[in-house]
Amino acid sequence: MIVLYSYWLSSCSWRIRFALCLKGIPYEYKAVDLVKGEQFSPEFEKLNPLHCVPVLADDHVVVSDSYAIFLYLEEKYTQKPLLPVDPQIRALNLQGWQQYPYPQIPAAPLSDRGGFEPDPKRGRSESWRVNERGWVGSGSG
Numbered sequence: 001m002i003v004l005y006s007y008w009l010s011s012c013s014w015r016i017r018f019a020l021c022l023k024g025i026p027y028e029y030k031a032v033d034l035v036k037g038e039q040f041s042p043e044f045e046k047l048n049p050l051h052c053v054p055v056l057a058d059d060h061v062v063v064s065d066s067y068a069i070f071l072y073l074e075e076k077y078t079q080k081p082l083l084p085v086d087p088q089i090r091a092l093n094l095q096g097w098q099q100y101p102y103p104q105i106p107a108a109p110l111s112d113r114g115g116f117e118p119d120p121k122r123g124r125s126e127s128w129r130v131n132e133r134g135w136v137g138s139g140s141g
């Protein structure tokens with residue numbers, strides 16, 4: 001059984017959820033609460049020392065990074081291919097998969113409103129907390 005470690009606010013994880021859904025691959029969803037900092041737990045660190053979702057576990061195979069996971073799924077599970085065979089159109093499609101959803105979707109609206117101030121001392125997780133209170137908290141998410 002495939003397990004996807006994900007978080008509802010993670011646009012990188014949406015990419016994999018779309019791929020799994022379009023290919024019709026059943027999977028178990030395991031939420032990693034990035035706002036609570038669960039990506040830094042010792043258990044999750046064993047899966048991905050970079051402390052990011054998505055992570056896909058397929059029996060003994062563990063893959064992190066949405067782009068790598070997407071290509072893994074496409075090559076291992078050949079049903080309902082998501083990429084065309086023609087190299088030029090395939091390259092254009094890969095370009096699209098990599099750019100959508102744009103990894104900074106949660107940050108963009110706040111940034112547009114001048115309300116997103118990443119604090120290097122606090123790191124990315126605090127930026128997520130700001131997003132949670134701001135963009136999502138205001139009902140825009």
Ligand SMILES: N[C@@H](CCC(=O)N[C@@H](CS)C(=O)NCC(=O)O)C(=O)O
Pocket residue numbers: 009010011012013034039051052053054064065066067103124125128
């Ligand atoms: N290049 C990676 C980026 C993964 C990434 O940045 N994930 C974010 C959520 S979209 C994350 O887990 N952030 C954890 C944090 O900010 O502490 C991918 O495409 O999977």
